[in-house]
Amino acid sequence: MEKSMFNFQVDEKRCIECGECALECPAGVITMDTTPQFNEDGGCFRCQHCLAVCPTGAVSILGRNPDESQALAGAFPSPDQMTALIKGRRSVRRYRDEEVAADLIDELLDCAGHAPTGVNAQGVLFTVVKERAVMNALRQEIMERLGRLKESGGLPEGFVGQYMGGAVKGWLEEGRDIIFRGAPHLLISSAPKAAPCPAQDTLIALTTFQLIAHARGLGTVWDGMFMMALSLCPDLAGRLGIPEQHLLGYAMVFGWPAVEYHRTVQRGPAQVNVVS
Ligand SMILES: Cc1cc2nc3c(=O)[nH]c(=O)nc-3n(C[C@H](O)[C@H](O)[C@H](O)COP(=O)(O)O)c2cc1C
Numbered sequence: 001m002e003k004s005m006f007n008f009q010v011d012e013k014r015c016i017e018c019g020e021c022a023l024e025c026p027a028g029v030i031t032m033d034t035t036p037q038f039n040e041d042g043g044c045f046r047c048q049h050c051l052a053v054c055p056t057g058a059v060s061i062l063g064r065n066p067d068e069s070q071a072l073a074g075a076f077p078s079p080d081q082m083t084a085l086i087k088g089r090r091s092v093r094r095y096r097d098e099e100v101a102a103d104l105i106d107e108l109l110d111c112a113g114h115a116p117t118g119v120n121a122q123g124v125l126f127t128v129v130k131e132r133a134v135m136n137a138l139r140q141e142i143m144e145r146l147g148r149l150k151e152s153g154g155l156p157e158g159f160v161g162q163y164m165g166g167a168v169k170g171w172l173e174e175g176r177d178i179i180f181r182g183a184p185h186l187l188i189s190s191a192p193k194a195a196p197c198p199a200q201d202t203l204i205a206l207t208t209f210q211l212i213a214h215a216r217g218l219g220t221v222w223d224g225m226f227m228m229a230l231s232l233c234p235d236l237a238g239r240l241g242i243p244e245q246h247l248l249g250y251a252m253v254f255g256w257p258a259v260e261y262h263r264t265v266q267r268g269p270a271q272v273n274v275v276s
Contacts, residue, residue: 005040006038006040006044006046006061006062007060007061007062007063008030008036008038008044008050008059008060008061009059009060009061010035010036010058010059010060011057011058011059011060012035012058013058014056014057014058015035015036015054015056015058015059016055016056016058017032017034017035018055019032019036020053020054020055021036021049021050021053021054021059022036024049024050024053025044025049025050026045026047026049027042027043027044027045028042029042029043029044030050036050036059044061045119045120046061046062046120046122047120048061048062048064051064051066051069052069054066077215084264085211085214085215086211087264087265088214088261088263088264089210089211089214090219090261090265091220091221091222092181092219092220092221092254092255092257092259093181093221093259094181094182094257094258094259095181095182095183095184095219095253095255095256095257095258096255096256096257096258097132097182097184098184098255098256099130099131099132099184099185099255100184100185100218100254100255100256102130104216105128105130105185108209108212108213108216108218109126109128109209111208111209111212112126112205112206112208112209112212113126113205114208115201115204115205115207115208116204117191117195117197117201117204117205118195118196118197118200118201119196119197121191121192121195121196121197121201123191123192123195123198123201124189124190124191124201124202124205124249125189125190125191125242125243125246126187126188126189126205126209127187127188127189127190127240127241127242128185128186128187128188129185129186129187130185132184135180135183135184135185135186138186139177139179139180142179142226142229142233142236143167143168143171143172143177143179145232145233146164146167146168146229146232147168147171147172149164149232150164150165150168155232156232160228160231160232163225163228164225164228164229164232166178167179167225167229178225179223179225179226179229180223180225180226180253181221181223181253183219183221183253183254183255184255185253185254185255186223186226186251186252186253187206187209187251187252187253187254188237188240188242188248188249188250188251188252189202189203189205189206189249189250189251190202190237190242190243190246190247190248190249191246191247191249192243192245192246192247193245193246193247194245198246198247198249199247199249201249202247202248202249202250203249203250205249206222206249206250206252209252210222210252213254217256217257218254218255218256218257219254219255219256219257219259220252220253220254221252221253221254222250222251222252223250223251223252223253226251226253227248227250227251230248230251
């Protein structure tokens with residue numbers, strides 16, 4: 001039984017000495033000396049591949065019990081199912097006036113938290129609006145602030161000003177919410193600027209959330225309009241609880257869709273540049 005500050009442990013009764021954990025370790029901190037040996041100073045970055053790859057569940061690290069991991073044999077969706085999910089996902093812009101249960105949101109976020117991060121930094125923070133009342137208050141505040149900016153001539157020239165001006169007009173004249181598309185929930189991803197790949201990590205996390213959300217029958221849409229609104233209300237990110245030292249990744253709204261798609265869209269072939 002080996003113990004370290006990473007709490008790497010091998011159950012010798014289960015270990016078949018196959019060496020998979022040592023072969024797999026991306027940091028090369030595990031070597032085989034009959035049973036696996038762990039180098040505490042070798043630069044382990046806590047990816048848990050040793051635990052995941054062990055065929056007999058003999059390896060534990062970071063206090064994780066391998067028996068509590070989900071077994072994977074036969075558990076992945078088929079390629080056809082995965083393709084249908086990816087091609088059949090649409091940006092949903094009509095939502096039912098209904099909250100998504102908080103425990104389902106937690107489950108989706110937990111799943112999205114399994115997205116890869118550069119050097120396994122796992123620093124992505126999900127800032128989420130779970131209650132419709134909170135969402136409605138945020139919607140109201142943003143529309144009012146943009147309205148005041150528009151009235152005072154404070155909207156910037158160009159693209160952002162045009163879109164935000166249009167959003168205010170749609171809200172005031174028709175009660176149309178083109179910033180949040182009437183969705184009951186908002187999700188923002190951010191990550192410490194000091195992380196190795198914060199921009200990429202935040203976007204991969206939201207992409208992962210989007211796919212699992214659609215697999216559960218929810219709708220989502222990436223929310224560039226809200227990102228523009230945020231850029232015009234610089235205090236807001238902090239007030240929503242996003243730490244100052246975080247890079248703001250992106251935002252997405254989600255909820256139960258009030259629309260059903262019966263087929264995929266058809267797109268041209270992927271643009272591919274083959275290097276020869
Ligand atoms: C980065 C990004 C920002 C987006 N911002 C908005 C937005 O603010 N409002 C909106 O209705 N759709 C937004 N979309 C959705 C795109 O318009 C949509 O993905 C595109 O039209 C293709 O449709 P599909 O997602 O149904 O395939 C955004 C998409 C991305 C990737």
